[in-house]
Amino acid sequence: PLFAEHYPAFAHLLHRLGSAQVRNRGTLGGNIANASPIGDTPPVLLALGSRLWLAGPEGERELPLEDFFLDYKKTVLNQNKENQGEVIRAIFLPRPDTDRHLRVWKLSKRREDDISAVLGAFGWRLEEGVLRDVRLAFGGMAAIPKRAAAAEAALEGQPPTVASFQAARAALKEDFQPMSDVRGSAHYRELSAANLLERLRLALGVENQAQDGTDNPREVMLHAYAH
Ligand SMILES: Cc1cc2nc3c(=O)[nH]c(=O)nc-3n(C[C@H](O)[C@H](O)[C@H](O)COP(=O)(O)OP(=O)(O)OC[C@H]3O[C@@H](n4cnc5c(N)ncnc54)[C@H](O)[C@@H]3O)c2cc1C
Structure with missing residues (x-):
């Protein structure tokens, strides 16, 4: 509901993430830590300028999301083979801004x-x-x-x-x-x-038709369910 209020484009995308089961059980932290190049929420969070709060046995740190992904399925999370160690504790989004x-x-x-x-x-x-x-x-x-x-x-x-x-x-x-x-x-x-x-x-x-004026502003199906 918060996304629907402040970031409707993000909320709309969530209807297209996985299936009802995945949407009901999956978490934003899991979608990020999964570090899939085709995970749905990371690009959106990058476009918003999100930051991550990481916490582990050695302390806590905060970093911009773009510094989190290193390579295919590799992240800066300091974890052992059993995925134990550092976790994503919180995800910060900038305060919504009407501009x-x-x-x-x-x-x-x-x-x-x-x-x-x-x-x-x-x-x-x-x-x-x-x-x-x-x-x-x-x-x-x-x-x-x-x-x-x-x-x-x-x-x-x-x-x-x-x-x-x-x-x-x-x-x-x-x-x-x-x-x-x-x-x-x-x-x-x-x-x-x-x-x-x-x-x-x-x-x-x-x-922004007033500013543009350079081309035909028509767009097909912008708000349709299929995006
Ligand atoms: C049928 C199906 C369809 C799917 N469709 C989509 C899709 O359309 N788009 C999409 O983006 N993804 C999709 N997924 C992938 C996945 O379900 C999602 O990425 C989901 O958001 C993962 O969240 P989760 O909480 O289930 O993470 P998990 O699967 O539980 O965890 C994923 C990885 O992240 C680690 N992890 C989880 N939470 C944290 C945390 N807080 N800190 C550190 N590490 C953590 C886990 O240890 C694991 O290594 C799909 C999966 C399935 C099975």
């Missing part, structure tokens, strides 16, 4: 009980017509859930125009070299990640 926006889109073959092929989670503010604090995070594009640093840099401080988003889509090639697997080929992943950025531009067009 800050979040969009989340999960691409999977089925709506229900399917793992993402690609998931894009995008956070930003629009300040005097330019994008600020842009955080673009993806699942399914690397060995870990990861922010797209080059694409973010292409958008930061820019107006949400066709040209700036074209630059961001091109920059994604520097950020990710995805792999092919049963959920999607490398080509599919590259193309659909870039397309999600284009969808973001269209969404911004809808919200």
Whole structure:
């Protein structure tokens, strides 16, 4: 209910996480510590700028989520083979801010009980017509859930125009070299990640027609259940 109130895009995604059984039993901490590159919540938490509070026999520490994932299924958690030791004690989300926006889109073959092929989670503010604090995070594009640093840099401080988003889509090639697997080929992943950025531009067009004016702001099925 808190997500539904403050981060509706996040709440909406949760309808697409696993099955009713998984949603009833799974925890946010488990979804993060599982360290799957295609876990659904880490990209969203990265886009929001979340921090983790870790606790273990040697004490406690706090760190930004982007410092938590090291490599495929490897995290900074100081644990032994039996998964004993440090745990995620709390997950901090920034206080909701009406100027800050979040969009989340999960691409999977089925709506229900399917793992993402690609998931894009995008956070930003629009300040005097330019994008600020842009955080673009993806699942399914690397060995870990990861922010797209080059694409973010292409958008930061820019107006949400066709040209700036074209630059961001091109920059994604520097950020990710995805792999092919049963959920999607490398080509599919590259193309659909870039397309999600284009969808973001269209969404911004809808919200900011006055500032944009560069292109047709129509977007198909933005709010549909299928995302
Ligand atoms: C049928 C099915 C469908 C699924 N679909 C999805 C999906 O669509 N999207 C998705 O993201 N995931 C999916 N999952 C994966 C998984 O269920 C979720 O990631 C869930 O959020 C895991 O949470 P959990 O609490 O059950 O963690 P667990 O499975 O209990 O734990 C996962 C790992 O994290 C460790 N861990 C758990 N909590 C903590 C903590 N607080 N601190 C440190 N380590 C911890 C455990 O020791 C374990 O190594 C699916 C799983 C199944 C079986």
